[in-house]
Amino acid sequence: MSxxxxxxxxxxxxxxxxxxxSWTVRAREAAVGALPPEKLLPDGQPTYVASWIYIFGVxxxxxxxxxxxSGVILALKGPAWWHxxxxxxxxxxxxxxxxxxxxxxxxxxxxxxxxxxxxRGGRARTWITGAVTFLIAIPAALTGYVSQxxxxxxxxxxxxxxxxxxxxxxxFFNTTNFxxxxxxxxxLFPIAxxxxxxxxxxxxxxxxxxxxFELEQRRS
Amino acid sequence: MSAQKLEWKxxxxxxxLVKELCIAIGVMIALTxxxxxLFSSPDDRPSTIxxxxxxIPVGEGGFVPTALSELDGSSGTAEYGPPYxxxxxxxxxAFLYPQKWLGVSHPIDTAQxxxxxxxxxxxxxxxxxxxxxxxxxxxxxxxxxxxxxYTKALxxxxxxxxxxxxxxxxxYGPVPVMMSSLLALAQxxxxxxxxxxxxxxxxxxYTKPLxxxxxxxxxxxxxEAQHLLGEQWGMMNETGSYPGQSWLWLYTFWYQIExxxxxxxxxxxxxxVMSVLSLAFVAIPFIPGVRSIPRWIPVHRLIWREHxxxxxxxxxxxxxxxxx
Numbered sequence: 001m002s003x004x005x006x007x008x009x010x011x012x013x014x015x016x017x018x019x020x021x022s023w024t025v026r027a028r029e030a031a032v033g034a035l036p037p038e039k040l041l042p043d044g045q046p047t048y049v050a051s052w053i054y055i056f057g058v059x060x061x062x063x064x065x066x067x068x069x070s071g072v073i074l075a076l077k078g079p080a081w082w083h084x085x086x087x088x089x090x091x092x093x094x095x096x097x098x099x100x101x102x103x104x105x106x107x108x109x110x111x112x113x114x115x116x117x118x119x120r121g122g123r124a125r126t127w128i129t130g131a132v133t134f135l136i137a138i139p140a141a142l143t144g145y146v147s148q149x150x151x152x153x154x155x156x157x158x159x160x161x162x163x164x165x166x167x168x169x170x171x172f173f174n175t176t177n178f179x180x181x182x183x184x185x186x187x188l189f190p191i192a193x194x195x196x197x198x199x200x201x202x203x204x205x206x207x208x209x210x211x212x213f214e215l216e217q218r219r220s
Numbered sequence: 221m222s223a224q225k226l227e228w229k230x231x232x233x234x235x236x237l238v239k240e241l242c243i244a245i246g247v248m249i250a251l252t253x254x255x256x257x258l259f260s261s262p263d264d265r266p267s268t269i270x271x272x273x274x275x276i277p278v279g280e281g282g283f284v285p286t287a288l289s290e291l292d293g294s295s296g297t298a299e300y301g302p303p304y305x306x307x308x309x310x311x312x313x314a315f316l317y318p319q320k321w322l323g324v325s326h327p328i329d330t331a332q333x334x335x336x337x338x339x340x341x342x343x344x345x346x347x348x349x350x351x352x353x354x355x356x357x358x359x360x361x362x363x364x365x366x367x368x369x370y371t372k373a374l375x376x377x378x379x380x381x382x383x384x385x386x387x388x389x390x391x392y393g394p395v396p397v398m399m400s401s402l403l404a405l406a407q408x409x410x411x412x413x414x415x416x417x418x419x420x421x422x423x424x425x426y427t428k429p430l431x432x433x434x435x436x437x438x439x440x441x442x443x444e445a446q447h448l449l450g451e452q453w454g455m456m457n458e459t460g461s462y463p464g465q466s467w468l469w470l471y472t473f474w475y476q477i478e479x480x481x482x483x484x485x486x487x488x489x490x491x492x493v494m495s496v497l498s499l500a501f502v503a504i505p506f507i508p509g510v511r512s513i514p515r516w517i518p519v520h521r522l523i524w525r526e527h528x529x530x531x532x533x534x535x536x537x538x539x540x541x542x543x544x
Contacts, residue, residue: 044232048527055244062244066252083263092263093256096462101251103467115519119505121226131502141465145458151264152458155443158434159454166311166487168318171303171325176431179424211228212524213515214533 040205048212053112056105057204063102064197068190070095075186079149099141106134118210126207129200133193140189146175147182157181262460264446269415269429272438273406277385278377281437283406284385284399285374290330291398292367295435298330304431305329311488318488326427334432338414339401348401351394358393366393383407450475470494 073091074082082088110130119127146157157175164170174180273283289295293307301308303325310319339352355363373387380386384400405411415429433439440449448454456472458464474480474490483489504510514520521528 041237043235043237045235046228047231047233047530048228048524049235050233050526051523053523058240058244059248061241062248065245066248070252089260089263090256093259093261094252096261097252097255097259098248100255100463100466101248107467112523114504115514115517116523117511117514117520119511123226124505127505128502131504135498135502138465138467141467145465148263149266150262151266151442151446152262154266154430154433155439155448155454156458158430158439159450163487163491165300165303165319166485167491168322170319171322174303174326174425174427176427177425182424208228211226212527212533213520 035202035206040202042205046209046211049209053108054209056109056112059105060102060109061197061201063098063105064193066098067095067102068194070098071186071190079147079182083149095144099144103137103141106137110134113210116210117213120210121207123203123207123210126200126203129196129203133196133200136189136192136196140185140193142175143181143185143189147178147185149178153178259462262458262462264442264459267433267438267442268409269406269411269433270409272433272436273403273411276437276441277379277383277403277407278374281440282374283436284377284403285371286432286436287335287402287406288367288371288374288395288399289435290334290432291336291395292364292371293331295330297328297431297435311485313485313488313492316488316492328428328431333415333428335398335402338405338411339398341410341414342401342405345401348397351397351401354394355398362393366391366395370395370399451481470497 070091074088074095077088082092113127113130142156142160146153146160160175161170164173164175173184269283276282278284286295290298293299297304299307301310302319302323305324305328309317312319336352336356339348342348355366358366369390370387370392373390373392374385377385377387383404385396385403387396402411405414412429415432416423416426443449443454444452446457446459448457448459453469453472453476456465456468471490471494474493475486480486480489500507500510
């Protein structure tokens, strides 16, 4: 019986070890190279990051945290719970207001970033992920509205179906099918929104907050 | 857009990212709790077919006229086209017919689904089963003569105290018996269950009952009272005085103006316009002119006023002075 060699200690210079061709080592090195810990979780910000407008990015993330938290509680109890109990209605209200605040803060954040031309200096992907997050959040919210099992859900679903059907989306995205809309709302769209937000944050951390215009450059 | 990397090599101020996030979450929880305590959230009970059939049995948008339009194929759903049937091509824009191209994915034969099949489930009613057999055995032309005559008669219809429909005498064939039975079934609450029943016990697809109700007038009547109709910017509103989906304002805006407001293809036209605008929104960094507006309109002077006050707005990273 052959005996396997003892595992090598982690870390070290991978080029001098058999780990050099390891996918895991390559992935780790690429991740740490792109985002070293001090860049991922910095303890300092450029001095130009000094305006109330910067609050709205983190406020959007905070609203998303409250949306997901309240949504998890609603999902644990099932879609009919909030109609029948005061506690359920309370968490539904938290969920709804968090969504309103999410969009409110995100729109201000987007306008702020537009006026900063925050895509400058190799930051186009940061803008794109933010803009796509906004666009994906819209159907994420719509599927919530049509999953409410009340009159709003009846009316919005029967109105929205025409738009979906007109471009063929209705063939596989049926707003009057509660089961399908609920699945999209509590699983597929949240995964997409959270993944986009995580990607957006990592891009911000990697490239940093966009610096101010140089006034001479602006005049020219 | 400058392809040049912009990196700050100036001063840094202390910053606690994790603390900032935790405070933001705390503030957001507090805000949502306060808004919840002050305003709660809307939850108007859904309408039912039973309510509709009791409140508006006949007349405009009433249950019986709607059911009759499902039977004779003149309802909104019967004439819709894909994804429910082949009665029309659906909406199009120029040479684009995506509604037709994607086909009939949720087939609904309105006469069968909303009238004949539910009536077949009614037990111990030989007169009804005989009426159904007569109707189905009749030629299409005769069926149409009966339903046309009854549709006209319904304009002068009234409902008796026992729930039966009274219309002027005429040649309606078995249609009055079928409609009276369907009304009774609906008023008892039995039609909802009948429309949801399929091969499976558990159901989550409300397409059939919702389309049936949307063909009638009860949902629209409630929606109008709650300012939810299309011409009332309905898509973005919700019941009560709640903000609703205000982020849909631009989407809803197009429905209020020509040529969209008067077009039979308004939905596809609005979706196409919004798709182009959405793509442009994502691609702002690459669109000449749009990407330069922030340089020309100096909102950034307000945003970075502290920085400009301290530095005078000179080069971002001035070259180091040569040693003397």
